[in-house]
Amino acid sequence: MIKNKFLGAFMAAAIVFGSLNPAFADLNNSVVAMHEQQKQVKISKEEARKIGMKEIKVLFGIDVSDFDENINFDSYMGICNWNIFWSKYIDEERIEFFVSVDSNTGKIRMLSKHENVNFDRNEKENAKIDLEKAKEIALDYIKQISPEKVNQIKLSDYDCFGNEYVFTYVRDIDGIEYDEDYITVDVDAVNGKMIGYYYTWLDNINFPKVDNIISKEEAEKLFDENIEVYLNYKSSFDSKTNKEKAMLVYNYRFKNSDMIDAKEGKFISWGGQSKEKEETRDIDESKKEEIFKNAKHSSKLEKNLTREEAVELIDKIIKELYNVDVELNNVQYLRDNYINSDGIWMADFVEKGNDKYVGNVIISALTGKLMNISMWDNDEKDEAFTPKLTWDEAYEKAIEAISEFFPEKIKDIKTEQIKYPLTYKFEGKEIQKRNIYFNFPRIVNGVEYYDNNIVIVVDMKTGQIRELDCFWNDKIEFEDIDNIISKEDAKKIFFKENKPKLKYINLNTDNDNLKYETKLIYMFTPVDLSKSVFDEINAHTGKATNF
Structure with a gap:
């Protein structure tokens, strides 16, 4: 999940700022509105370009003036931005930068760097940097280029892909996470080099106070009352027989939502409303x-x-x-x-x-x-x-x-x-x-x-x-349905592996008028954040897994 987020950094503006999905609006009207917004901004395209180039020079010591360049204008949640991409091949390795500049304030809202190293060479070499050392390298780099952020973040997730470590630090407000603001660092496990850096951060967010909220125990009870456990088959490859098998697993889903408004004690969706009964x-x-x-x-x-x-x-x-x-x-x-x-x-x-x-x-x-x-x-x-x-x-x-x-x-x-x-x-x-x-x-x-x-x-x-x-x-082998654990036992395992977690989230509370608000919510979250979300249980062994 985190790796996908990181590799998508260079499409971040297009995706986060919503210009790639025509299903969300009339394209003609959107283009016209975008042009009108562009005319009214205070920071010109050239000024945004210079701001981005200067920041890259300061942070990474690299002059991108001769890099391939692409600039586009976009807006999201009422914030207009200039999004600039730079890329170049140096010694058969591609270096890419992405910077998003607020077109009214000139503030950098997103910045990323990524190096596509020679993986054919790199994967043949054994990792020389262990996890703890890589974690130290990542944090030292954040201290170097974003020292003001160090006391505002916590390590949320990490993973290893081949000879790369990927660390994600999310914004922390008095012990409560706001994972829409985060910093990701990618470390080469062979040479300890920082080959990827990405951050997104919004200031002036009104975080509600942690008062008059329901307890975690109350949230867990609400989730327990609204969870549905169901049995289904899931494809799995049997390496011993070299054949595909259909395994019996339990999954879960919520009748309403996987989010509870911590102050109101009610389920809430991305549109701000509780889910209506399905017909x-x-x-x-x-x-x-x-x-x-x-x-x-x-x-x-x-x-x-x-x-x-x-x-x-x-x-x-x-x-x-x-x-x-x-x-x-x-x-x-x-x-x-x-x-x-x-x-x-x-x-x-x-x-x-x-x-x-x-x-x-x-x-x-x-x-x-x-x-x-x-x-x-x-x-x-x-x-x-x-x-x-x-x-x-x-x-x-x-x-x-x-x-x-x-x-x-x-x-x-x-x-x-x-x-x-x-x-x-x-x-x-x-x-x-x-x-x-x-x-x-x-x-x-x-x-x-x-x-x-x-x-x-x-x-x-x-x-x-x-x-x-x-x-x-027609040739797949299906597991026998006998001797499986009950739905009740599966539910207990889900609640052992997942618990309500209090966090901040920015969501649209009114689909009619696009009214965004930062709320305190409880979300059904894995107890061990270094693992994938446990949403499957082997029906025969009772083991939480993810095929």
């Missing part, structure tokens, strides 16, 4: 029997489909699903033990006379059964539209597709689906979701197995199915 939709057993009865169960052919036979069948499937004539490209046969040991035929396609609509398809070479098909709009724009279907109609369309293409599996999947909202609010606007996703997991011994499933995507603007995907491994 679901399903078909009854008689409907399943009807679909299964009418299924034409496929059998293996004597030999694989020829290219001509595969093309004819693919054309038929596309015509049946989309009612369009297409041109097939890149028709090829592949044999892959992971996808289908009997081999597959796959192809790309484009609608004849209209290259706007493109797609791809995969069928089994030995049964001719559809495995995956999708068709997407190349010119799709993020704009308002009137949906052609309700959620229930989209669900019915998904069931129809299963009846048509995968009817023999109708008794082997969980058909119940949660009715998620068709819209979301952003900056006070109600935005319609373009695509609705249905995930029908495989059921074995009455237990869900999400690594085998049928996924269907329905386009609410066109009313068409955008994607059908059926990934199914």
